[in-house]
Amino acid sequence: MVATDTIDTARVAGLPEARRYHLGRWAISIVVLVLIASFIRVLATNPNLDWGVVGEYLFNPTVLDGVKNTIVITVLAQLIGIVGGLLLALARLSANPVLRVGASGYIWLFRGIPVLVQLIFWFNLGLVFPSLTLGIPGTGITLVDIPTNSAITPFVAVLLGLGLNEMAYMAEIIRGGLLGVPPGQREAAASLGMTPLQTLRKVTLPQATKLIVPPTSNQLIIMLKISALASVVTYQDLLTSVQLIYSVNLRTLELLTVASIWYVALTTLCTIGQSALERRLGKSSAVAHHQPGLLARLFTGRA
Amino acid sequence: MTDRTSSAAVPKVSIVDLYKSFGPLEVLKGISVNVNTTEVVSLLGPSGSGKSTLLRCVNQLETATRGQIYIDGRLQGQVERHGKLHRLKAAEIAKQRLGGGMVFQQFNLFPNLTALENVVMPQRIVLRRSKSGARDRARTALERVGVDARADHYPAQLSGGQQQRVAIARALAMDPSLMLFDEPTSALDPELVGEVLSVIGELASTGMTMLVVTHEIAFARDISDRVIFIDDGIVVEQGAPAQVIDNPQHDRTRAFLKRHSGEPSPICTTSPTS
Numbered sequence: 001m002v003a004t005d006t007i008d009t010a011r012v013a014g015l016p017e018a019r020r021y022h023l024g025r026w027a028i029s030i031v032v033l034v035l036i037a038s039f040i041r042v043l044a045t046n047p048n049l050d051w052g053v054v055g056e057y058l059f060n061p062t063v064l065d066g067v068k069n070t071i072v073i074t075v076l077a078q079l080i081g082i083v084g085g086l087l088l089a090l091a092r093l094s095a096n097p098v099l100r101v102g103a104s105g106y107i108w109l110f111r112g113i114p115v116l117v118q119l120i121f122w123f124n125l126g127l128v129f130p131s132l133t134l135g136i137p138g139t140g141i142t143l144v145d146i147p148t149n150s151a152i153t154p155f156v157a158v159l160l161g162l163g164l165n166e167m168a169y170m171a172e173i174i175r176g177g178l179l180g181v182p183p184g185q186r187e188a189a190a191s192l193g194m195t196p197l198q199t200l201r202k203v204t205l206p207q208a209t210k211l212i213v214p215p216t217s218n219q220l221i222i223m224l225k226i227s228a229l230a231s232v233v234t235y236q237d238l239l240t241s242v243q244l245i246y247s248v249n250l251r252t253l254e255l256l257t258v259a260s261i262w263y264v265a266l267t268t269l270c271t272i273g274q275s276a277l278e279r280r281l282g283k284s285s286a287v288a289h290h291q292p293g294l295l296a297r298l299f300t301g302r303a
Numbered sequence: 304m305t306d307r308t309s310s311a312a313v314p315k316v317s318i319v320d321l322y323k324s325f326g327p328l329e330v331l332k333g334i335s336v337n338v339n340t341t342e343v344v345s346l347l348g349p350s351g352s353g354k355s356t357l358l359r360c361v362n363q364l365e366t367a368t369r370g371q372i373y374i375d376g377r378l379q380g381q382v383e384r385h386g387k388l389h390r391l392k393a394a395e396i397a398k399q400r401l402g403g404g405m406v407f408q409q410f411n412l413f414p415n416l417t418a419l420e421n422v423v424m425p426q427r428i429v430l431r432r433s434k435s436g437a438r439d440r441a442r443t444a445l446e447r448v449g450v451d452a453r454a455d456h457y458p459a460q461l462s463g464g465q466q467q468r469v470a471i472a473r474a475l476a477m478d479p480s481l482m483l484f485d486e487p488t489s490a491l492d493p494e495l496v497g498e499v500l501s502v503i504g505e506l507a508s509t510g511m512t513m514l515v516v517t518h519e520i521a522f523a524r525d526i527s528d529r530v531i532f533i534d535d536g537i538v539v540e541q542g543a544p545a546q547v548i549d550n551p552q553h554d555r556t557r558a559f560l561k562r563h564s565g566e567p568s569p570i571c572t573t574s575p576t577s
Contacts, residue, residue: 187364188411188470192425192477193401195394202428206415 053254057245058261066241067262073158073237074224074266080163081223082216085170090200092175103171110168116229119161123233125152154235158227166223173215177208210281217274221267238262313376315340315481315512316361321370323356330356331367332536341510345523345544348533349559354516357533358485361514362405363396374402374481401429403481404474408489410466412458418445418469419454422476430477437476444472448502464495468502475506482506484515520563524548532556 043049057063091103110118126148134144152160181204189199228239236244242255316338323331330353338344346354359365361372363380372379379399381388391399412421422441426432432440445451448468450461458466467487474482484503488496500522507513507526517523523530524544531541534555540547551557 182411184407184409184411185413188405188407188413189425190364190397191362191400191403191405191407192473193397193429194425195397198397198428202424203413207413210415 049253049257050251051254053251054257054261057242057251057255057258060245060258062241062245063238063258063262066236066238066259067266069236069241070224070227070238070262071266073155073162073227073230073235074220076159077162077166077227078220078223080159081166081170081219082174084163084167085172085174088167088171089174089178092171093178107168107171110165115161115165115226116232118165119157119229119233122152122160123154123157125157154230154233157233158230158235158237161233162223162227162229166219169219170216173219174208174212176215177210177212178204180211181207213274213277213281217270217277221270224266224270225263314338314373315342315375316514317373317376318357318361319371319373321357321360321372322368323353323360323365324368330536331360333370334533334536334538336531336538336541338512338514340512342528343507343511343513343515343526344529344531345527346514346516346531346533347518347520347523347547347559348539352534353536354533355485358405358483358514358516362400362403362483364405366390374399397429401477402479403483404477404479405483406467406470406474406485406487408486410458410463410470410490412466412470412473414458417455417457418450418461418465421458421469422473425473426476440476441472444476445469447475448472449498462495463491464498467491467499471499471502471506481512481514484513484517486516486518488517488519518563520548520560532559534559 044051088103088106091099092107094100129148131145131147132151133142135142185203185207186199189203194202227237230237231240231243234240238259242259246252246255314337316336318334318336321331321334322329332353334353334357336344336357346357348354356365360367361374361379366380371381377399380391380396382391383389412418413424416424419438419441422444423434423437426437426440427434430437442451442454445454448471450465450468450472453461453465458469461469471487487503488499491499496519500519503513503515504522504526515523515527527544529541530544530547532539532547532551532553532555539553539555540551547556548560551560
């Protein structure tokens with residue numbers, strides 16, 4: 001043990017603070033910068049990759065059509081996922097055991113089958129059910145009867161495949177968010193005379209949203225990219241569009257680069273939207289969390 | 304026990320032979336208590352004695368295993384039809400809860416809303432009050448508990464004492480005829496207990512019917528018309544504060560009070576009773 005009076009405390013207090021040099025940090029940064037630079041050089045100077053062709057096709061009408069279709073399918077499939085996922089999450093949390101087991105079964109099944117298999121299945125639904133019939137059971141009355149192949153267009157197949165699959169994942173995300181709201185919140189709402197539905201709408205969901213938004217943005221970004229699977233059922237998304245072009249002009253690498261640029265651009269938009277939304281939802285926290293800036297977020301690897 | 308709707312002598316709250324079990328654990332073992340209009344009743348007892356569970360049964364946050372609760376002579380949570388008792392639907396229970404405001408140990412303010420919005424929102428949703436009407440009522444309630452200056456702060460920006468006072472204002476703005484307090488100061492730092500107790504004490508002196516679960520013995524003596532000592536799920540003894548707290552008849556009450564003695568009253572309320 002050292003007693004304070006044996007140390008010259010006044011002298012120590014007067015010492016200046018030494019500068020830190022962060023040598024390890026500098027070394028790693030230089031390695032990373034060299035790697036990035038050589039990667040860019042390889043891409044830019046490779047004679048097999050003609051950047052002129054990339055520029056030429058970046059705003060080609062067929063490509064832009066593909067971009068539009070990719071956005072439409074991503075947004076609609078994610079919407080189906082969110083709305084259906086909310087209903088599934090509520091069913092899983094319900095007091096009715098049949099609803100609970102049914103929702104769990106759905107999630108189990110759809111998370112268990114690869115989404116590519118689901119897409120192909122929906123596209124070929126006509127092989128299992130030649131016609132789709134809607135009637136009143138037990139009466140023999142038929143309201144609708146159409147051949148399956150005319151109802152399940154590539155668009156419908158993609159929407160069903162991606163949307164129904166997404167529901168299973170969103171259900172778990174939303175259920176997690178709802179369970180993250182402390183039970184005291186529901187009790188307080190109940191004690192004020194709010195019904196379970198009013199409590200869900202005004203108390204539980206708004207608070208759960210804060211927990212649901214980050215993983216949902218992640219899902220949206222994943223959706224944007226797995227929508228490329230639509231190419232296997234001949235729906236004309238972004239990937240299909242560039243495939244159509246390079247199957248004719250054989251500029252495979254250049255057109256895949258065009259598609260990649262668009263995918264990265266759309267992902268960037270999603271990330272910007274996510275930060276804006278999170279900042280808005282975070283305004284009630286008293287302690288300002290240190291949030292990395294936009295650039296930092298883009299380059300620190302979200303999916 | 305029949306539905307007693309005759310006017311004069313109807314107690315505000317009537318608890319009749321109430322039992323409550325959580326699985327194999329029997330928490331309430333046959334409790335019967337009446338609370339008259341404008342009466343302030345404190346429930347004392349050791350932790351786990353069942354007093355909080357009793358309060359939560361009164362507000363139907365818990366469903367009793369057996370026994371009935373009447374408020375203003377109206378059976379709570381159940382309805383008699385064709386000689387049987389049927390459980391009410393959630394929306395009907397929500398309507399019954401309107402008469403009683405509840406204040407929780409953990410405040411339970413809505414963290415995504417400001418203090419003012421916390422008080423406004425339930426009025427808008429449940430009572431369908433106009434925007435300006437709800438805001439006026441909220442301002443009055445926040446002023447009454449002394450946090451009107453912080454109306455635009457979020458709960459995380461308020462001290463525990465301020466949060467609990469906003470929670471009281473939120474309950475008061477619904478114009479309840481009965482207030483239930485479930486250990487309202489147990490989660491507070493010692494120096495913040497006084498400001499919450501003085502608000503509750505002020506409320507008691509204005510003729511609000513109140514049922515208070517508390518560990519603040521001195522406070523209970525100050526504000527209560529009657530003190531009920533509960534241990535192990537039954538009422539051990541009850542009576543005027545002076546009788547139960549200063550001259551307890553049962554060993555269990557004496558043992559409990561001995562453990563909690565020596566704590567001075569954190570406030571000096573102008574008590575309506577003593």
